[in-house]
Amino acid sequence: MKRMGKVFLLMFMLAGLVLPAAAQGGGELKLPPYKKVKLQNGMTLLLMEQHEVPLVSFSAAIRAGAVSDPAGKEGIASMTSGLLRKGTKSRTADQLSAELDFIGGQLGAGAGTDSSNVSAEFVKKDLAKGLDLFADVMLSPIFPQDEVTKLLKQRLDGIKSAKDQAQGVIGQYYNSYLFGKHPYARPAGGDEGSLAAISRDDIVKFYESNYVPGNTILAVVGDFQTADMEKILTDKFSAWPAKAVTPLRVGDAPAAQGKRLLLVDKPDATQTFFRIGNVGIARTSPDRVGIEVVNTLFGGRFTSWLSTELRIKNGLTYGASSFFDERVGRGPFAISSFTPNATTERCIDLALEVLKRLHEQGISEAELKSAKAYIKGQFPPTIETSDQLAREIAELEFYGLDEREVNTFSAKIEAMTLADTKRIIQQYFPLDNLVFVLIGKASEIEPVAKKYAPKMDAKSISQPGF
């Protein structure tokens, strides 16, 4: 491979790690029209017809994610979503899987920091069956005790399994260390300690208080007639009893001050994986578009400054990038790369140099033009399919945004000036206040790690937690 696939969180997170962006060059690319329906019980439906392929995609967002987990019991939101298809009032887990697979359907659920999400996709000819299964898992899960126990044990081993590969867990170590006591530090999937503390009652309680119509947005996109779909969904979901809810409001995490570093020892590592950054932006930040332009040039594409220096010119790594993970509150910003143990120092030094150069040199007119063209050219394939569109409109609704977000994007991109980029670099690309997380072979890289911050914390990958 020339490079690895982007880190798509897909159905498991609403927070946009991969920033959707603009409209096409000449003509405006508009979001296709869709209908919004509010049911009497408070549930929001979004319906969009797409007739190119005989598929229908569902994307539901529930306004409760890992931040709603009680401290010490991290993983409840995630367990709840994982158990939806493990038994309902009328079907066992095996029956659900058998009926779903028989029609070649897909149905998955997961929890991110701010939301829980249920996604499904069915071939048009099996829509009635598919809808029945989808509504069943949303409305009537019973969380059988044996399935709860089974999934908890699987999740515990899943953490062990994940820790065998630094790449798969560095994001969680970074978030935990960066956010500290703020709820965004919590591992959405839980950890070795918190999972052991979760009972079936916790899960039932989480479901009953959060999976309620007023908390739920359901986007359906695909090969159907809107009027028919509206009627079917109204019939299916109107009986869901309304319930008062107070969605949790999480304040923004303060940015980290000064420098600190966490070294996670993985004794078999021949490469050091690292993240460097600070608290970034919320999904609704007014500077989101400008940040995307700057970040595209800094670390958001193959010819970005980071990739050019660390990979293309110096061969120190297979990949170097930077990203803003946008959430309801301010999510993480990070520079991310990996390099052999022996070149750890050179690689991190170079990444920091590139960051410094971004401040000192700024970006050129030609680069700004290039970034605008790139973002606009790469945008249409991100809203090409029914599942992408379902996710997109559910996400807009979730954040209180609407189709203007997409339809005016091109104009916003075009309006960006060099002066805007200077301000954005100053404001959002921290230079002196940085948090470092390294996973690697401590016996070889500890002396190097120490030089980046006055305070170094240390952990072993075998230790519980992140």
Added chain:
Amino acid sequence: MKHVRKIVSFAVVALLCLGAAGSASAQNVEVKTHTLKNGMKILVQEDHSIPNVAFYVFYRIGSRNERPGTTGLSHFFEHMMFNGAKKFGFGEFDRVMEANGGSNNAYTSQNLTVYQDWFPRSALDLIFQLEADRIRDLSFDPKVIESERGVVRNERKVSVENNNFGILNEQLWATAYIAHPYQWPVVGWDVDIVNWKMEDLQNHFRMGYSPSNATMVVSGDVKLEEIVALAEKYIEPIPSHDPPPQVTTQEPEQQGERRVVVRKFAQLPILMVGYHVPQTNSPEFYPLQVLETILFTGQSSRLYQRLVDKDQLALFVAGGWDWSFDPTLFDFSVRPRAGIDPAKVEQVLYDELDRLQKGGITDQELEKAKNIRLAEFYRQMKTISGKSNIIGTYDVFFGDYHKLLNAAADYAKVSKEEVQRVAQKYFTEKNRTVATLIPEAPSPKAQDKK
């Protein structure tokens, strides 16, 4: 010169074979074809749903065309294809493409090297210039080669050394194959990455990159006529030459189980089992596809049900077979749960295969597999990228993309008995290779240092 053009409708074929598979508006996919004078085949799928294009070029060269000492060369070469040619120098391919709204990637397998460009249609002419430049006049700068060597060694480290599944998978293939080139990893052995020379790269270019050795697939907001016109202008003047020498080595029949063990620091063990099976264009293609679906796809699949759900011996199980030109492996990859002996998992896996061989599959399972395959087909057709990929893949592995159009009819012909017979034929003790990763504590020496 006379051009060959064909127009075929997917929709009609698929609907005839699958009855109520979709509505009249469901699927109206046409593939148009053209062959250049230099032998490059072009397949075009016009889809105007978004103003973008997915441009794929499939070269029939991969690690199977390599030799000991220069393993991994096809993959390294794939990287060099982005490092400058005559008109567009070092770094320009990516810089110019991104500045015009495009992005790209590429991959190498045992069989193929595939280049992928995704861009707004306004960049179409430019993409042809970029692609033509690099297959006509690729440059070989020693300094660039050294830097890229570092990138590729890093890629090997991240995908093999620092990935226990990568380590074990490499051992599985190296053990299952003793003669055929599938025995070495696509990324190459590290020592070979360090040692290959400029002339190895130049020879590789001469061997694999004749236009006649490639299929170009373009899906998206284009018309066949404009693609042909651009290809005639930029690609057709590039002369053709001999294709890579035929890979004559055949893997001798395995005559007894082979086992390999990797011991290293890890949280959990891994078990992999591989059975030799035929290549993609074999008559057993469809029964093998059905077997793969029944064993692995979905939570109702046999192995998920038994290993993950009922006996709770494994965290996950995955597997199947890669599409290939030569006989390949049908493999099983299992992550045992903490505290579970991999030998126990292995035994239960064999119990399941035994049950399959003795009892066969049910009507329900066969129909399920066919439904899943149809849904997968639609999912691949959702994007211009998916279309380019599937059309090109069928074309190179079957020699003709029409096989894709007939897939529904071919699946309809698969019988339970055939699936059972194929399971009996290949899932035998003599034909299998077993690889196990056993966790080990870090060496005391390493701990002392700390």
